[in-house]
Amino acid sequence: xxxxxxxxxxxxxxxxxxxxxxxxxxxxxxxxxxxxxxxxxxxxxxxxxxxxxxxxxxxxxxxxxxxxxxxxxxxxxxxxxxxxxxxxxxxxxxxxxxxxxxxxxxxxxxxxxxxxxxxxxxxxxxxxxxxxxxxxxxxxxxxxxxxxxxxxxxxxxxxxxxxxxxxxxxxxxxxxxxxxxxxxxxxxxxxxxxxxxxxxxxxxxxxxxxxxxxxxxxxxxxxxxxxxxxxxxxxxxxxxxxxxxxxxxxxxxxxxxxxxxxxxxxxxx
Amino acid sequence: xxxxxxxxxxxxxxxxxxxxxxxxxxxxxxxxxxxxxxxxxxxxxxxxxxxxxxxxxxxxxxxxxxxxxxxxxxxxxxxxxxxxxxxxxxxxxxxxxxxxxxxxxxxxxxxxxxxxxxxxxxxxxxxxxxxxxxxxxxxxxxxxxxxxxxxxxxxxxxxxxxxxxxxxxxxxxxxxxxxxxxxxxxxxxxxxxxxxxxxxxxxxxxxxxxxxxxxxxxxxxxxxxxxxxxxxxxxxxxxxxxxxxxxxxxxxxxxxxxxxxxxxx
Numbered sequence: 001x002x003x004x005x006x007x008x009x010x011x012x013x014x015x016x017x018x019x020x021x022x023x024x025x026x027x028x029x030x031x032x033x034x035x036x037x038x039x040x041x042x043x044x045x046x047x048x049x050x051x052x053x054x055x056x057x058x059x060x061x062x063x064x065x066x067x068x069x070x071x072x073x074x075x076x077x078x079x080x081x082x083x084x085x086x087x088x089x090x091x092x093x094x095x096x097x098x099x100x101x102x103x104x105x106x107x108x109x110x111x112x113x114x115x116x117x118x119x120x121x122x123x124x125x126x127x128x129x130x131x132x133x134x135x136x137x138x139x140x141x142x143x144x145x146x147x148x149x150x151x152x153x154x155x156x157x158x159x160x161x162x163x164x165x166x167x168x169x170x171x172x173x174x175x176x177x178x179x180x181x182x183x184x185x186x187x188x189x190x191x192x193x194x195x196x197x198x199x200x201x202x203x204x205x206x207x208x209x210x211x212x213x214x215x216x217x218x219x220x221x222x223x224x225x226x227x228x229x230x231x232x233x234x235x236x237x238x239x240x241x242x243x244x245x246x247x248x249x250x251x252x253x254x255x256x257x258x259x260x261x262x263x264x265x266x267x268x269x
Numbered sequence: 270x271x272x273x274x275x276x277x278x279x280x281x282x283x284x285x286x287x288x289x290x291x292x293x294x295x296x297x298x299x300x301x302x303x304x305x306x307x308x309x310x311x312x313x314x315x316x317x318x319x320x321x322x323x324x325x326x327x328x329x330x331x332x333x334x335x336x337x338x339x340x341x342x343x344x345x346x347x348x349x350x351x352x353x354x355x356x357x358x359x360x361x362x363x364x365x366x367x368x369x370x371x372x373x374x375x376x377x378x379x380x381x382x383x384x385x386x387x388x389x390x391x392x393x394x395x396x397x398x399x400x401x402x403x404x405x406x407x408x409x410x411x412x413x414x415x416x417x418x419x420x421x422x423x424x425x426x427x428x429x430x431x432x433x434x435x436x437x438x439x440x441x442x443x444x445x446x447x448x449x450x451x452x453x454x455x456x457x458x459x460x461x462x463x464x465x466x467x468x469x470x471x472x473x474x475x476x477x478x479x480x481x482x483x484x485x486x487x488x489x490x491x492x493x494x495x496x497x498x499x500x501x502x503x504x505x506x507x508x509x510x511x512x513x514x515x516x517x518x519x520x521x522x523x524x525x526x527x528x529x530x531x532x533x534x
Contacts, residue, residue, distance in 0.1 A: 085430065087426070087430070105429060105430060105432070107432060109430075110430070110431070111427075111430050113423065113427065115423065117421075117423050117424055117427040119424060119428075119441070119442060119445070120522050120523070121445040121446070121448075121520075121522040121523075122441070122445075122522075130428065130431050130433065130441070131431050131432045131433065132437070156522050158522070158524060172431070176431070176432070
């Protein structure tokens, strides 16, 4: 089916070894006090000069939902995410989180970027606890424990691998107990095995923390693996809004069912 | 992973072979009369001059005066250059208003304004400190400005998304990011600092190492002149070593400054 599945089946790769690092002990992180928040886009449009990137987009994301947006590069995915993050303002329409229109960066929202964007001059724990605040060290250590990197707290980021760097970035995003987590192709630069580890880690943390997640990707297999719902963007508008059935039993879904889903998404991209 | 560190790395020894050989050769040549003492006195004569000036206290006094001038100039010029570099790097209106003027002033060789400085300040302390300040200002300004401007905008954006206000943003992102470049500026500035001071003290001074050597020239004390030159070399080296030490401490995260034993994982 996908290259990922082939890699997993390849006996020459030390897959079990690679994946065993995932089996970190279930963490003691207390369940989030607030769950995910709803995101609403009404008539959102964004133009850069004469170029319309998004045109009149309507979208409702339910609290705690995991939505994946698939699209070609330059299709407006990142623009959409930046609008939801409050990094950019829409040319028209409004973005609301938890029913309130936003006009800038939100404390309840965190973003993971394609590159980890760790500060090279801060240790791993210094990066995770970037915003400091009360008892930041213990909270940062807790988040590092959740991604299985508590033992690397005092290392410099440069000695970490690409996957580890993204796990640190994930820990940094979780430290503030976000209600909305936006992920801008965070696994795009990782190798297939590390990517599968990251999928499992992200899914576990999402179930634990119950934040609303919006993930951008151009990998259809990744979209089906993670999303409750897959959207595709084409020419600045939503071309497909596809709920993924049997979300929890996805692993038992048959190959043909998965292939059918993939085909539908690819046709709409 | 851990490289063994021998007590005395061979590189350190090798670096000293040439200078030691030169000094020994020079001593032999001077003692045998091959080089006239008026042209180049023997190292032992320079050592004697050192001992004499040390004992009568004039050496320490002159070195102290020179170092104080250098430090004052570095402090004034350096902090001005740093502040201008930060302001112009971060704030577009300041950059528009100041940068092109600074770039213009930078191209004037600062030693060319010595006659003007003497007219303004006479030959007192102010003249020398002013000259050193001007000399140090520009390399530190340019490198601070460059350091701030070349910070990865992605890191700044990330820090803002994660809720950092202007001050934490400056202390945790902008300043550390600009620091490697600021250190480059500081090292350039230190070189210019000593150069400027030598010239200023040679032209007009009543104390300091430059004065000591010019005074010795009048009495044909070539050994003291040579001693002065060596002291300048040592002071220059000392400030360079101090900066390297600071760099190592402040930039431990930077791959270029980390010790080889701190190997990559």
